[in-house]
Amino acid sequence: MRISLPLGSPLPSILYVSITGPVAPTLLDVSYRKAKVEDFPGILNLIRNSFDGVLREHGFFDSSPFASPKLPAIPQQGFPWFEMGLKEDGEGFWVAEVEGKLAGLTLSWVRGSLWYLAHLFVSPDYQGLNIGQNLMDRTMKHHKGSTITNRALATFAYNPVSISLYARYGIYPREPLYWMEGPSQQVKTGASTKLRNERMVDFEKARSILTRIDELTLGYPREKNHEFLFGLPTVRCHLFSSGKEPVGYAYVWQNGRVGPLATVSHEIFRDVLKSAFRLAAAEGAPNVGIAATGSNEQLMQVALEQKMRILDNYLFMSSKPFPNFSNYVLYPTGAML
Numbered sequence: 566m567r568i569s570l571p572l573g574s575p576l577p578s579i580l581y582v583s584i585t586g587p588v589a590p591t592l593l594d595v596s597y598r599k600a601k602v603e604d605f606p607g608i609l610n611l612i613r614n615s616f617d618g619v620l621r622e623h624g625f626f627d628s629s630p631f632a633s634p635k636l637p638a639i640p641q642q643g644f645p646w647f648e649m650g651l652k653e654d655g656e657g658f659w660v661a662e663v664e665g666k667l668a669g670l671t672l673s674w675v676r677g678s679l680w681y682l683a684h685l686f687v688s689p690d691y692q693g694l695n696i697g698q699n700l701m702d703r704t705m706k707h708h709k710g711s712t713i714t715n716r717a718l719a720t721f722a723y724n725p726v727s728i729s730l731y732a733r734y735g736i737y738p739r740e741p742l743y744w745m746e747g748p749s750q751q752v753k754t755g756a757s758t759k760l761r762n763e764r765m766v767d768f769e770k771a772r773s774i775l776t777r778i779d780e781l782t783l784g785y786p787r788e789k790n791h792e793f794l795f796g797l798p799t800v801r802c803h804l805f806s807s808g809k810e811p812v813g814y815a816y817v818w819q820n821g822r823v824g825p826l827a828t829v830s831h832e833i834f835r836d837v838l839k840s841a842f843r844l845a846a847a848e849g850a851p852n853v854g855i856a857a858t859g860s861n862e863q864l865m866q867v868a869l870e871q872k873m874r875i876l877d878n879y880l881f882m883s884s885k886p887f888p889n890f891s892n893y894v895l896y897p898t899g900a901m902l
């Protein structure tokens with residue numbers, strides 16, 4: 566039997582649980598509150614533990630580049646992604662606590678009519694106790710005054726718990742996502758392109774161009790996401806133009822990853838993608854990597870030409886069919902569209 570108090574109650578919700586998980590069947594006090602700056606190190610730690618748990622359970626721990634031993638150390642200060650979440654989307658940023666200990670968290674962001682779930686993680690010790698659903702109930706209410714017309718997220722392709730949880734909230738499987746990597750040396754450098762490539766440094770100068778490309782490609786305003794990426798020292802934004810006409814952009818990371826990338830037409834997608842891989846290979850990292858969407862044949866073909874291999878499998882889910890993945894590559898982690 567489960568009993569929980571109404572949302573927004575200052576009192577902890579009390580769950581009477583009969584379970585077979587790591588926590589013994591007992592009375593468990595779970596409280597929910599908005600995230601705070603002091604939570605950030607613990608939140609990152611929880612995400613990594615929970616992520617590792619799924620990778621281990623499904624045999625992807627050794628191959629996935631997102632297993633915690635392959636990630637940078639947890640910074641002691643400075644969590645720009647969570648800081649932006651708190652500033653822009655505090656209503657979608659929640660934590661769950663059990664006896665004062667962090668047990669789960671969620672973060673959603675809203676841009677125009679799009680709601681996007683960046684994170685939903687419950688600590689392995691407390692999974693299966695309804696905490697995920699309670700966090701979901703809260704973050705689903707986040708709308709920033711807009712009428713939400715689509716909800717989207719990326720999750721593990723092999724976790725039936727998360728996939729079915731989201732489907733119950735009307736967010737359905739839409740697109741297979743393959744995390745692919747290959748040696749930078751294998752990237753073909755010789756191919757010519759008619760497109761002009763320019764590195765964009767000043768966000769204010771790039772803002773309207775990027776917004777126009779996003780409008781044509783995705784149909785959602787994502788200025789805040791671009792502004793965030795421009796503020797990071799580890800990624801560069803490249804703009805591609807045909808003559809004087811901007812036709813696409815690609816973010817290229819110091820660690821050889823590519824994304825997000827968008828083009829105004831499918832005809833030039835292959836050209837922009839290949840150029841982005843050349844720029845990524847030139848960053849000096851041993852590998853280049855990308856989140857390949859299964860329905861984008863050109864993306865799969867180019868990735869395979871570059872001898873890239875599938876290292877992890879994800880799933881893009883949304884409440885409505887998504888506008889267009891034939892001209893678009895997701896941000897490398899899926900936490901941000």
Ligand SMILES: CC(C)(COP(=O)(O)OP(=O)(O)OC[C@H]1O[C@@H](n2cnc3c(N)ncnc32)[C@H](O)[C@@H]1OP(=O)(O)O)[C@@H](O)C(=O)NCCC(=O)NCCS
Nearest residue numbers: 685686687692693694695696697698720724725726727729
């Ligand atoms: C996914 C996750 C957030 C869900 O949170 P949780 O607190 O464990 O889940 P809840 O207890 O709220 O709900 C899980 C539901 O899934 C159901 N479920 C479990 N296995 C299932 C399966 N194979 N098929 C369908 N439903 C299943 C459970 O029965 C439960 O529903 P019920 O309460 O109606 O019985 C949590 O398990 C987690 O952090 N997993 C690891 C990380 C992850 O996958 N995060 C999502 C990535 S975006």
